Every structure is written in C-alpha cells, then in structure tokens.
Amino acid sequence: MSKKRGRLQIIYDILSVIKEKNGKIKPTNVLYKSNLSNQMFQEYMNELIQKGFVLEKDTKNSKTYSLTQKGFDYLNKYQMIIDFTNSFGLGE
Amino acid sequence: MNYAIVPHWFFGYNVLLEMLFFAITLLVGAYALKIYQISGQRQSKLFGISFLMISASYFIQSVLNFASSYSMADGCNTQTMSLAYTLNIAGIYAQMLLFTVGLVTLAYMTLRIKNLKAYFLFAAIAIGTLLASSAKLYFFYIISSILLIYISFFYLRNYLQSRKANALIVFIGFLFLLFAKIHFIFSINHGAFYVAGHLLEFVAYVLILINLISVIRRK
Numbered sequence: 001m002s003k004k005r006g007r008l009q010i011i012y013d014i015l016s017v018i019k020e021k022n023g024k025i026k027p028t029n030v031l032y033k034s035n036l037s038n039q040m041f042q043e044y045m046n047e048l049i050q051k052g053f054v055l056e057k058d059t060k061n062s063k064t065y066s067l068t069q070k071g072f073d074y075l076n077k078y079q080m081i082i083d084f085t086n087s088f089g090l091g092e
Numbered sequence: 093m094n095y096a097i098v099p100h101w102f103f104g105y106n107v108l109l110e111m112l113f114f115a116i117t118l119l120v121g122a123y124a125l126k127i128y129q130i131s132g133q134r135q136s137k138l139f140g141i142s143f144l145m146i147s148a149s150y151f152i153q154s155v156l157n158f159a160s161s162y163s164m165a166d167g168c169n170t171q172t173m174s175l176a177y178t179l180n181i182a183g184i185y186a187q188m189l190l191f192t193v194g195l196v197t198l199a200y201m202t203l204r205i206k207n208l209k210a211y212f213l214f215a216a217i218a219i220g221t222l223l224a225s226s227a228k229l230y231f232f233y234i235i236s237s238i239l240l241i242y243i244s245f246f247y248l249r250n251y252l253q254s255r256k257a258n259a260l261i262v263f264i265g266f267l268f269l270l271f272a273k274i275h276f277i278f279s280i281n282h283g284a285f286y287v288a289g290h291l292l293e294f295v296a297y298v299l300i301l302i303n304l305i306s307v308i309r310r311k
Contacts, residue, residue, distance in 0.1 A: 008131055008133065011131075074130060077130060083306075084127050084136075086254055087258035087261070087262050088139060089247055089250035089262070090127075
C-alpha cells in the first residue's frame with residue numbers, strides 16, 4: 001500500500017504537473033495527473049492561486065494554469081524543505 | 093535560589109559556548125520560520141518559535157555569566173552588588189522560563205495537535221512547578237530533562253521511520269542535549285558537571301548545525 005501524501009508533497013505534485021507544460025495545461029489535465037479528488041483539487045488550486053504560486057488565465061474555451069516565480073521557487077527549494085522538515089521531524 | 097558551581101578556570105569559556113549556542117539556535121529557528129514562509133507548514137512555525145525562545149534563553153544566560161565574571165574581576169561596592177544581584181535573579185528567571193517554554197513548544201509540536209488550551213496547560217504545569225519549587229534551578233534541569241526525554245524518543249521514532257543519516261544526527265543531537273541537562277542537575281554540587289554539561293551541549297548543537305548545513309548545501 002502506498003504512503004499517504006503530505007500537504008507539501010501534494011503542492012509539489014500539482015506545481016510539477018503545471019511546470020511540465022507551463023502555460024498550456026488545463027484544469028482537467030492537472031486534476032487527472034495530480035491524482036486528487038475534485039474537491040481537494042479545487043481547495044489546493046484556490047490556495048496556490050491566492051498565495052501567488054500559480055497564475056490562472058481565462059481563454060475562449062477554458063482556462064489554463066502557469067507557474068509564477070514563487071511557484072518555480074517552491075519547486076527549486078522543495079528538496080531543501082523536505083530535507084529540513086524530515087530531519088527535524090516536522091512532516092505532517 | 094540555588095546556583096550551579098562554576099569552576100574558576102571555566103569563566104569566559106562558558107560565556108563563549110553560550111554565545112555559540114545562542115547563534116546556532118537562532119540560525120535554526122530563523123531557518124525554520126523561513127521554511128514556514130515558503131510552505132505555510134504549521135510544524136515549521138512551532139519549531140522555529142521554540143528554537144528562537146531557546147536562543148533568547150542562551151543569550152540571557154551568556155550576558156548574565158559575562159556580567160558576573162566581569163563584576164568579579166572588577167570588584168564592586170554594596171550598592172552595585174545589590175543591583176547586580178537583582179538583575180541576576182531577574183535574568184535567571186527569564187532564562188529558565190524561556191528555555192522551559194521553548195521545550196514545551198517543541199514537545200507540543202511533536203504531538204501534532206491543534207489545541208491552544210492543551211499548549212497553555214502544558215506550559216502552565218511546567219512553569220507552575222518551576223516557580224512553586226524551593227530549589228528552582230534544580231527543578232528547571234529536572235523539568236528540562238523530562239521534556240528532553242520525550243523529545244528524544246520522538247526523534248528516535250522519526251529516525252526509525254526514515255532511516256536517514258540526517259534524522260539520526262538530529263536524534264543524537266537531542267540525546268546529547270538530554271545528557272547535558274542531566275549533568276547540569278549535578279552541577280549544583282559539583283563544578284565538573286557544569287563543565288561536562290557545557291561540553292555535551294556543545295556536541296549537541298554542533299550536530300544540529302551539521303544537519304542544518306547539510307540541508308542548506310544540498311539545495
């Protein structure tokens with residue numbers, strides 16, 4: 001059985017999916033690849049947009065997501081955050 | 093109020109070591125708060141706050157020890173001695189309370205609960221026991237040791253779950269901190285334990301610093 005993902009890991013997964021296709025990815029693709037329920041996905045996306053990690057763009061047919069500099073920073077520093085939280089027992 | 097016996101030759105070295113502990117705990121605390129800013133993770137915030145309290149405690153301790161060794165070297169009259177005594181008592185209380193609340197915050201963080209009433213209850217029990225006791229310094233070291241036993245067990249479990257070198261370093265670091273506090277209990281009667289306690293604390297904080305540096309360098 002796989003281990004339950006923590007909050008930091010889920011945020012990393014969402015941001016990684018967006019980074020893979022930066023500026024071109026649609027909500028359904030992110031939802032599918034991030035492996036979350038619709039409700040959880042909405043909660044995380046709202047938080048990420050609100051905190052400035054992700055930029056939401058409305059196009060004619062739907063909306064797309066792209067990473068902000070803060071989002072890229074989180075991905076770059078993720079390993080350091082994980083190392084720090086794991087070694088000091090701060091994981092959720 | 094009882095006092096730890098400090099060997100005369102160790103005056104100055106203790107101040108240097110305490111300043112070093114202040115710097116290391118300040119660095120770790122500030123870094124944990126930086127992690128909290130990036131990730132919004134509550135545990136990092138609690139960890140950061142607890143280390144900043146411990147850091148402030150070491151700062152007060154080192155300033156007090158510096159002032160007492162300075163006044164001893166300089167010599168002083170009755171009036172300045174009385175003022176120095178009052179300041180010293182206030183400083184010792186502040187140092188003990190900050191360190192105790194710092195450890196309570198750290199222990200609360202390990203519980204993974206979100207209940208401020210429980211936090212204040214733990215803090216009140218620890219501080220109340222400390223203030224009500226006749227041998228305050230003695231009880232301060234005993235309460236710190238009890239909290240550190242619990243915290244060390246938490247870090248042992250953290251290491252056993254991850255089996256990573258960094259988690260082992262942190263566990264050993266907290267174990268040394270526990271040994272140091274146990275030695276300080278006996279420092280009230282024997283000066284050698286005061287020196288041993290400082291040396292054990294030195295090893296503990298160097299290990300914690302090594303972990304922090306390895307985490308930062310890996311980025």
